[in-house]
Amino acid sequence: MNGLNDRSRAAGEWILENLVTIIFVAFTLFGFMVSSGVSVGYFFSELSSRVFRNSFLVLSLIIPVLAGLGLNFGIVIGAMSGQAAIAIARYYEMGGLSGLLFCFAAAAILALFCGYLTGRLYNKTRGQEMIASLIVGFFANGIYQFIFLFAVGVIVSVPAIHPMIKPDGVGIRMTVDLVPVNQGGLKYALDNILQAPFVHSLLVVALGLLVLLLARYWLNKRRGRGHLNSLPSLLINGGLCLAAAAVAAHAIVTNSPLMMVRKTPVVTGLLIIGLCVFTVLIMKTKLGQDFRSVGQSQHAAEVSGINVDRTRIIATMISTVLAAWGQIIYLQNMGTLNTYNAHTQIGMFSVAAILVGGASTSRASITHAIFGTILFNAMFIMSPEIGQSLFGQALLGEYFRTFMVYGVIGVALGIHVWKANKKNRLTVD
Amino acid sequence: MNNNLLQFRNISKSYYGNTVLSDISFTVQKGEIHALIGENGAGKSTLMNILFGMPVITGTGGYEGDVLIDGAKQGFKSPHEAMDAGIGMVHQEFMLIPGYTITENIKINREITYSNPVSKIFGEPLETLDTVAMDSDARKALDQLDMDIEEFTLVAGLPVGHMQFVEIAREIDKTGIKILVFDEPTAVLAESEAKNLLAAIKRLAAKGIGIIFISHRLDEIIEVADRVTILRDGEHVTTKNISDTNTVEIASLMIGRKVAVDRAHSETRKVSDEICLSIKNLHVGMPGERVRGIDLEIRRGEIVGIGGLAGQGKLGIANGIMGAYPARGEVYFRGKPLKLNDPRGAIRSGLGFVSEDRKGVGLLLNESIELNIAFTAMQVGNRFLKQAGPFRFQDDGAMRAHALEMIRELDIRCESPTQHVGSLSGGNQQKICVAKALTQNPDVLLVSEPTRGIDVGAKKLILDLLFRLNEEQGMTVIMTSSELAELRSICDRIVIICEGKVAGALPPDASDAEFGLMMSGSGMTQDKISTQGGAVHG
Amino acid sequence: MAELNETGRGPLKPLRSLFSGIGLPTVIIAVFWAFTLVAGHFVGISMATLLSDTLKRAGMNGILVLAMVPAIQSGTGPNFALPMGIVCGLLGLVCAIELNTFGMVWLLTSIALATPLAAAVGYGYGKLMNAVKGSEMTIATYSGFSIVALMCLAWLMVPFRNPKMGWFIGQGLRETIQLDAVGGAQILNNFLKFSAGDVIVPTGLLLTFGFFAFLVWLFFRSKLGIAISAGGINPRFALAAGLDIDKNRILANVLSTVLGAIGIIVYSQSYGYAQLYTAPLMMAFPAVAAALIGGATASRARVSHVVIGVVLFQGLLTTALPVTNEIFVGTDLSEIMRMIIQNGIILYALTQVKRGVQ
Structure with a gap:
């Protein structure tokens, strides 16, 4: 959608701006061409469960970007808060919906506290927030391990016979089974509330988006804000929605392989949509406008009397809480708590995903997040397949996708800084 | 005198024993355009910093003398207090956010909001922006300046002249603006833009706003101002009605020669023609x-x-x-x-x-x-x-x-x-x-x-x-x-x-x-x- | 933290400069180390073993930490892209094995092959750093990560045939290559090795580190070194003095990358194994932390900071492992401690940085 606003710019500029996205689209299409082993059913099953699992985390990155903090690799701290909450719930054998709600509440409290501290740190490392957010994630991981591996058992005594405690009575096990929800655990506590066939969800979402697009267009026009509308973008986006709806309807009618795709979790989906709505609405409040003002120019915001430090801390806190919830959604879907590994990568993966969607250090939207999550995970599924079919080694594909994650972040950030520096270069005139 | 909107009375200021302003007194009246002129270091900016209660003044022991607004003594502790009292400044380097629309720039941190269910619990920051009301306010301010540009245009693409007007619009949109300070407003403008600006300033003054006009362009001062105050080396040289003076006099008063120039002399110097x-x-x-x-x-x-x-x-x-x-x-x-x-x-x-x-x-x-x-x-x-x-x-x-x-x-x-x-x-x-x-x-x-x-x-x-x-x-x-x-x-x-x-x-x-x-x-x-x-x- | 920017080229004013030059982090880590040593003594761990290990680990990490000096001095900031140099070194190392070299010849061949490669890579990296001024540290980190991931592909695909480093089946190189097989394990450590009491001194290793430390120290007293430092301290001063800052920054990063390459070769021989694939991924951080612990900042570093820092940091880690294991049986507290100290000191240094693009 952003590409359309840039119609007037030169094509080269457009390509540079969307370089990362273009590479990913090309790569995924290439994957489909060369690999024969991926069935449509398998691909969409994998993709939809990954998207439902990860979207919330990726969406948690938007607000810090708008508030000028850049990409918050520090969401791993939120993820750790979420895991801590889950660990507590698991320890006291809370489960089901009430256990899940407890997790959300406990995680929020922890994440608010951690987010506050992180926000203070970002204010002290102004201009270097991104490297600071990466390092603070590593730092927090040390503290997390101290608590989970050492404090539990040495400082707080726990029964060694508890299934999540290591046999020697010190520390939490590497992997903790979250117990399926029908046995009183947390696994699928959210996903299993209500499930719908994939194509039905697709149909509803596509039509819903279409209605939303039309309603926004009409409302803007009626309120005399027609300048916000763009007919070509309405036609393209509306067309895409219609096409998706048509594919879904066709699948239902003809009972095509798409009907074989795994069912989708409705409540999780609603939560993701809820977060999208929340993000849109908060940006329409005074607080949201302050985020944007601070993000656009700290100096101008300061001069106009906005408490810049406080605004940045609030943005970080919101992001951390959302990440904590996102991690809970992620883990209830995984079904096991990979105590010391589940959180370490999510910062980089989420950042890579939103960058793939077309975001940058200073620009991010819901479209970027959702589109990026879909594209990024498509690449993730396809990579081993490409490695397998081109070189006969799936491992190659796995290394390749790691390279893509790091490369995407490096390239996207590099281009952004390079362009900013070029713009700020002094000239004679 | 009832018309005395702003009065500086015996203002002195020194930084660490170094006197930068001594005994400045003058008044700005309702609807007056009062030019302020002086060389660098004459004390113009220090005087304005005092008026705005800038931290650089309050943090260095304050100042002597009184600033009176509408006859009442004021001692602003921060620029925000000054702004609340109806004093505005149009900066030389623009304090505008390029990625914002004109409305958003005019209303920055003064957004109009209405309450919603969430804000009733969590408080004011979560109130929804009333974009319609904000737009109409911005429109009003722009209309006052005869600007027919759309209020939802992004500032990024505007010519400098328009940016200056957006700054002014922001100031006059503030309720109860009484005094407006222009710091070298025409320095960055093309000739025709400068003309428009001067006309706008005159219109603002006609509405009863007191204007302090800092400029080095003597011709402009003669054209637009009612009175002129000349500062030199932190001292008040004079305040004159424009009708009683001319550029030559202002120029010579501005430079003034405190001491006879002590020329270095030498017999052995050679300046070649090369x-x-x-x-x-x-x-x-x-x-x-x-x-x-x-x-x-x-x-x-x-x-x-x-x-x-x-x-x-x-x-x-x-x-x-x-x-x-x-x-x-x-x-x-x-x-x-x-x-x-x-x-x-x-x-x-x-x-x-x-x-x-x-x-x-x-x-x-x-x-x-x-x-x-x-x-x-x-x-x-x-x-x-x-x-x-x-x-x-x-x-x-x-x-x-x-x-x-x-x-x-x-x-x-x-x-x-x-x-x-x-x-x-x-x-x-x-x-x-x-x-x-x-x-x-x-x-x-x-x-x-x-x-x-x-x-x-x-x-x-x-x-x-x-x-x-x-x-x-x-x-x-x-x-x-x-x-x-x-x-x-x-x-x-x-x-x-x-x-x-x-x-x-x-x-x-x-x-x-x-x-x-x-x-x-x-x-x-x-x-x-x-x-x-x-x-x-x- | 008085005199952050002191580079002390003048003669030392002995006591005053000794104390004012030592920063708070250095003192904290030193006290902490002393504390673990004392604790170790009481739980009955041999001091000689601890000191021997400290010497060995300081020596093997030394050159990697030394690689921070040129990068920091030139104003690029700590070289978070150290893995770039490291993979160059590893590539030289495996190429030397493929050439069937042995012992000292293997070591020298590795260095000879790695150096030009690292110089070329460092040149490109320096150019990149010039393009992203203000955000060097973030971009450097991800450049390093990307290269490591890319090299994972390369390790898997290189058509090397030497059985000393291939998988038993299939293509590509092993994750860890034993250097015993090429007579390279501890080859420097064992050179002139001697024991003072029970303390084993790896003379060759320490001499190598000392030699490179001396070279770097000497370099920063040369005309070019002074120019690079000046560009780092005050770019506007350097520009006004007619220096080509961008060129100097590239040179400094070439130097840093080459040191990284040589550093990993020296490290590997001491360790006895060359670790490929994702092993180099996080190696920049302990190196950065060591320099910072020694008293360097994100904008100033001296060779003395490197020496002090690497001894303190590695000393603490070596001591903490057996000591905590003795006190709290079965926990790996030293790894946790490494994470907290290493990243804590980097964060502290970041809070002291006063620049960057918005």
Whole structure:
């Protein structure tokens, strides 16, 4: 959608701006061409469960970007808060919906506290927030391990016979089974509330988006804000929605392989949509406008009397809480708590995903997040397949996708800084 | 007098015992356009800082005297208190967010909101923005200025003239705005934009807003203002009705001559007729000191002064020639073309530079005196080095010997040549800068603001040093300074820069009015004094 | 933290500069180390073993930490892209094995092959750093990560045939290559090795580190080194003095990358194994932390900072492992401690940085 606003710019500029996205689209299409082993059913099953699992985390990155903090690799701290909450719930054998709600509440409290501290740190490392957010994630991981591996058992005594405690009575096990929800655990506590066939969800979402697009267009026009509308973008986006709806309807009618795709979790989906709505609405409040003002120019915001430090801390806190919830959604879907590994990568993966969607250090939207999550995970599924079919080694594909994650972040950030520096270069005139 | 909207009564201010304002009193009335004029350092900005309760004032012990608004005494502790009391400022450099629409810029941190269910629980920050009301407010403010531009346009693409109007719209949108300060509002505007702006200012005044108009353009002041207050060296020279005065009088009052210029004299000086540095159509992109096409010729053995008000581009000239900022144009040095944007080439060809930014550009503050003095000569001229195989190392002995010689010759007061220059006084630091430049054995020395920020005694020493270098070694000196008096004390002629161009050249004994008019860019001087070749005074 | 920017080229004013030059982090880590040593003594761990290990680990990490000096001095900031140099070194190392070299010849061949490669890579990296001024640290980190991931592909695909480093089946190189097989394990450590009491001194290793430390120290007293430092301290001063700052920054990064390459070769021989694939991924951080612990900042570093820092940091880690294991049986507290100290000191340094693009 952003590409359309840039119609007037030169094509080269457009390509540079969307370089990362273009590479990913090309790569995924290439994957489909060369690999024969991926069935449509398998691909969409994998993709939809990954998207439902990860979207919330990726969406948690938007607000810090708008508030000028850049990409918050520090969401791993939120993820750790979420895991801590889950660990507590698991320890006291809370489960089901009430256990899940407890997790959300406990995680929020922890994440608010951690987010506050992180926000203070970002204010002290102004201009270097991104490297600071990466390092603070590593730092927090040390503290997390101290608590989970050492404090539990040495400082707080726990029964060694508890299934999540290591046999020697010190520390939490590497992997903790979250117990399926029908046995009183947390696994699928959210996903299993209500499930719908994939194509039905697709149909509803596509039509819903279409209605939303039309309603926004009409409302803007009626309120005399027609300048916000763009007919070509309405036609393209509306067309895409219609096409998706048509594919879904066709699948239902003809009972095509798409009907074989795994069912989708409705409540999780609603939560993701809820977060999208929340993000849109908060940006329409005074607080949201302050985020944007601070993000656009700290100096101008300061001069106009906005408490810049406080605004940045609030943005970080919101992001951390959302990440904590996102991690809970992620883990209830995984079904096991990979105590010391589940959180370490999510910062980089989420950042890579939103960058793939077309975001940058200073620009991010819901479209970027959702589109990026879909594209990024498509690449993730396809990579081993490409490695397998081109070189006969799936491992190659796995290394390749790691390279893509790091490369995407490096390239996207590099281009952004390079362009900013070029713009700020002094000239004679 | 009921019409006294704003009154300054016996305002004095000093920073750490250094008086910058003494006993200023004047009033601004309802609907009056009151011009404020003075050279750099005359105290205009300090006075405005006092009016706005800026931290720089409150944090340094406040001020003496009273500021009265509508007859009531005020003591603003912060700019926000001042704004709440109805005082607004239109800044010279815009405080606008380019990525915002005009409305958003006008309403920044004053957004109109309405409550929603969430905000009733969590409080005001979560109230929803009322974009419709904000747009209509912005529209009203723009209409008052006769701006027919759409309020939802992004500021990013606007011409500068419009940006200025958005700033003004923001100020007049604030409820109860009483006093509006314009700080050099026309400096960045094209002629037609400036005309529009002046007309808008007049309209605002007609609505009863009191306006303080700070400008160096005398013609504008005559055109738009009702009264003018002239400050000089922190003192209130006079306040006059515009109808009772003219540009010539304002100019001469602004420059004023406190003490008779103490000209340095010498019998042995020789100024040759040979042109040693010739500048043609030089443009320099130094932010805040842009040079927009300058022609200048410097004779060998001459001491040329470059003067002018701050921000007019006088500092850009030396920086442009020396490659510190991007430059375009032609410069010939001793008949040969000098490559621009090449600091190394400029130094190699025999130009020495003492920067106006002593601490930022001139020195490595945490390094020793000897290294600072030798640095450029070592890097560019390959001196003070010892060869060891393919590598060249610094020659401590040679550096020490040279530093000791310079310390003696320039009378640098220090403990030892290994002392860090950061711990020296301003005057001694400046001498290190000069020593560094002299170590390069330059033919021409470009010195910018040599006495900025150093005490009176040290000032004299520096000026004497420059004069002595010229007298004894025949060194050509190009001295750029904001202090006209010091230019007049040693220079053979003074070139005045205004708005990035040469306004003219004057002999040091020209009248105050001539200097004042020329610095203000008033057209009147153009036919009086020719641009080239002021008389050489020896 | 007085005198952050002191580079102390002048003669030392002995006591004053000794104390004012030592920063708070250095003192904290030193006290902490002393504390673990004392604790170790009481739980009955041999001091000689601890000191021997400290010497060995300081020596093997030394050159990697030394690689920070040129990068920091030039104003690029700590070289978070150290893995770039490291993979160059590893590539030289495996190429030397493929050439069937042995012992000292293997070591020298590795260095000879790795150096030009690292120089070329460092040149490109330096250019990149010039393009992204203000955000060097973030971009450097991800450049390093990307290269490591890219090299994972390369390790898997290189058509090397030497059985000493291939998988038993299939293509590509092993994750860890035993250097015993090429007579390279501890080859430097064992050179002139001697025991003082029970303390084993790996003379060759320490001499190598000392030699490179001396070279770097000497370099920063040369005309070029002084120019690079000046560009780092005050770019505007350097520009006004006619220096080509961008060129100097590239040179400094070439130097840093080459040191990284040589550093990993020296490290590997001491360790006895060359670790490929993702092993180099996080190696920049302990190196950065060591320099910072020694008293360097994100904008100033001296060779003395490296020496002090690497001894303190590695000393603490070596001591903490057996001591905590003794006190709290079965926990790996030293790894946790490494994470907290290493990243804590980097964060502290970041809070002291005053620049960056918005």
